[in-house]
Amino acid sequence: MLLAIDIGNSNVTIGRFRNGSLLGTRRAATNPRASSDELELLLDGLLRLDDASFADISAIACASVVPSLTAALEAVAERRERPIVVAGVGTVPLPVRVERPGDVGADRLVNALAAARLYGTPAVVADFGTATTFDCVAVDGAYVGGAIAPGLELGLEALAARTAKLPRIELRAPDRAIGRDTVSAMQAGAVLGYQALASGLLARVRRELADASGVAPEAVHTILTGGLSAAPWATAIEGVEVIDPDLTLKGLGILHAEVSGGEPLELGLG
Numbered sequence: 001m002l003l004a005i006d007i008g009n010s011n012v013t014i015g016r017f018r019n020g021s022l023l024g025t026r027r028a029a030t031n032p033r034a035s036s037d038e039l040e041l042l043l044d045g046l047l048r049l050d051d052a053s054f055a056d057i058s059a060i061a062c063a064s065v066v067p068s069l070t071a072a073l074e075a076v077a078e079r080r081e082r083p084i085v086v087a088g089v090g091t092v093p094l095p096v097r098v099e100r101p102g103d104v105g106a107d108r109l110v111n112a113l114a115a116a117r118l119y120g121t122p123a124v125v126a127d128f129g130t131a132t133t134f135d136c137v138a139v140d141g142a143y144v145g146g147a148i149a150p151g152l153e154l155g156l157e158a159l160a161a162r163t164a165k166l167p168r169i170e171l172r173a174p175d176r177a178i179g180r181d182t183v184s185a186m187q188a189g190a191v192l193g194y195q196a197l198a199s200g201l202l203a204r205v206r207r208e209l210a211d212a213s214g215v216a217p218e219a220v221h222t223i224l225t226g227g228l229s230a231a232p233w234a235t236a237i238e239g240v241e242v243i244d245p246d247l248t249l250k251g252l253g254i255l256h257a258e259v260s261g262g263e264p265l266e267l268g269l270g
Contacts, residue, residue, distance in 0.1 A: 002263075003057045004252035005043070005073065006107060007064035009130040010153075011227065014046050015249035016056075020263040022246060022253065024050050027227075032066050036075035043076070054080055059260065061252040063087040063106040085259050087251075093258050095142035104143065107248055108135045111225060112143045114251030117265075119221045119242065122213045124205055126198060127248075128226035128234065130154055134205050139213040147201055152194045152228060159186070173233040191233050199238040206239060223247060 002017040012030050016023045026046040034042065040054075047053055060077050062084060064070040070086060077084035087106040089096050092113055098104060107127070115123040116137045123137040128151065135146040150158075152171065169186050177192055179185025202222065210217040224240045225247035234243065244250070253265045 001052070001056045001058055002253060002256055003043075003047075003060045004249045004256070005060065005062045005064075006110075006248045006252065007062065007066050007069045007073070008107065009065060012042065012069075013249065014043065015246065015252070016047075016050070016052060017253045017256075017263070017265075020253070020257070020265050022249060025246060025249060026050070030066060030069070032068055034069065034072060036072040036079070039069060039072045040076045040079075054082075057082060059256060060084040061087070061256040061260075063110045063248060063252055065105050065107060083260065085256055087255055091259060092255060094137075095140075097138070097142050098145045105133075108133055108146065109143060110248050110251035110255060111135055111223075112137045112251075113254055114247045115221065115223050116141050117254050118244075118247075118250065119223055121221070122209050122215065122219070123221040123223065124202065124209060125223050125225060125247065126202055126229075126237075126240070128152070128198075128224070128228035132194075132198065132226075134201060136205060136209045138209070139215065144209075144212070147205060149197060149201065152190060155194075156186075156190055159190075171228075171231060171233075173236070195233065195237055202237070202239050 004015040006013040011027050013027045015025045060082050087110045089101045092109040094113055111125040112135050115125045121137050121141055122139045125135045127133045130151045132149040132151050136144050138144045169183050173191045174184045174187045177188045179188045206217045206220045210220050222239050222241045224243045229243050230245045257264045
């Protein structure tokens with residue numbers, strides 16, 4: 001069994017693969033100060049929620065944006081004597097055509113790989129996580145850059161923390177853009193504003209990628225992923241072809257198959 005681990009700034013998400021199929025996912029809050037022992041306990045606890053354990057794991061594939069936890073996971077893999085593939089510009093089998101390839105986040109490269117292999121090129125991946133990222137794959141399969149904006153929850157946390165009277169609110173799309181109380185006004189500004197930001201930036205990114213690829217914007221595959229991609233209001237974002245919350249984990253399954261000779265990922269996973 002392959003254990004795929006996506007270590008983000010807010011959450012650690014794991015997925016178990018057997019014979020190319022994603023069996024299930026689990027998620028916990030990220031603790032960037034966790035030791036290798038603490039990380040091992042966390043992973044073992046998440047596995048046991050599905051009646052699995054490290055004894056069932058034959059290999060690990062990881063995408064991490066938290067260097068301290070990358071090192072901790074590598075220590076766990078060494079202690080458990082499990083082979084590990086850590087995603088990065090040197091391991092993800094994609095050409096990377098940007099100014100500083102080493103600065104591109106591992107999750108962004110893995111998302112690009114998954115988009116290219118599962119949905120085709122050219123493609124744009126919009127990842128709604130702690131940050132909102134847009135990542136572009138050219139028609140020849142190369143990663144060619146993208147855009148980064150503050151994530152929705154990050155913006156709301158800053159708003160509540162830096163103001164005296166604005167509360168924390170439920171992320172729900174209101175019926176009207178003109179709020180008639182503080183909560184509905186904040187929901188309009190946050191959720192409807194975020195939809196507009198995502199739709200507008202996505203349209204421009206698709207247009208630029210289409211021009212560079214010599215195709216119509218409608219021919220650019222557009223995939224939405226990340227923790228907020230499953231929210232009901234995400235379906236109203238214009239131009240999205242498919243919503244795939246598990247895209248990063250699937251990308252790690254593909255990475256392991258192509259780099260380490262593991263089981264090819266089954267296409268069409270929901």
